Amino acid sequence: xxxxxxxPQVARNMGVTLDKKTxxxxxxxxxxxxYREFGEQPPKDxxxxxxxxxxxxxxxxxxxxxxKIKNIIESHVEHxxxxxxxxxxxxxxxxxx
Numbered sequence: 262x263x264x265x266x267x268x269p270q271v272a273r274n275m276g277v278t279l280d281k282k283t284x285x286x287x288x289x290x291x292x293x294x295x296y297r298e299f300g301e302q303p304p305k306d307x308x309x310x311x312x313x314x315x316x317x318x319x320x321x322x323x324x325x326x327x328x329k330i331k332n333i334i335e336s337h338v339e340h341x342x343x344x345x346x347x348x349x350x351x352x353x354x355x356x357x358x
Contacts, residue, residue, distance in 0.1 A: 265321065265322075265323070265324045266321070266322050266323075266324050266326065266327055266330070267308070267319040267320065267321060267322070268284065268287050268288050268291060268319075268320070268322075268330055268334070269284070269319065271327055271330040271331055271334065272284075272287075272334055274327075275331060275334060275335075277334060277338060279334070279338075283337050283338065286337055287330075287333050287334055287337050288320060290333050290337075291303075291320065291322065291329075291330060291333060292320055294329070294333075295320070295322065302320075303320040303321060303322055304320070304321050305318045305319060305320050305321065306318070306319060306321055307319075
């Protein structure tokens with residue numbers, strides 16, 4: 262199996278910047294999906310950090326999983342937007358008079 266892509270690569274290709282919390286959440290979900298399918302954690306590789314000096318251990322996924330990773334990123338980003346909408350004060354106050 263050819264493991265070549267990472268979650269940060271897919272996010273960059275989408276034009277999405279993931280904050281640390283969302284990146285960890287997406288990564289955790291992807292690792293769980295990989296484990297369910299293959300019975301082991303995804304292989305990892307030290308690669309340059311995307312937002313700073315040094316390197317970081319990134320999980321590698323089959324290139325054929327790009328759409329799967331995109332869908333997970335989109336669901337997490339959309340969930341984050343919905344959560345902000347609940348608390349940003351831009352919702353109607355329907356609590357009554």
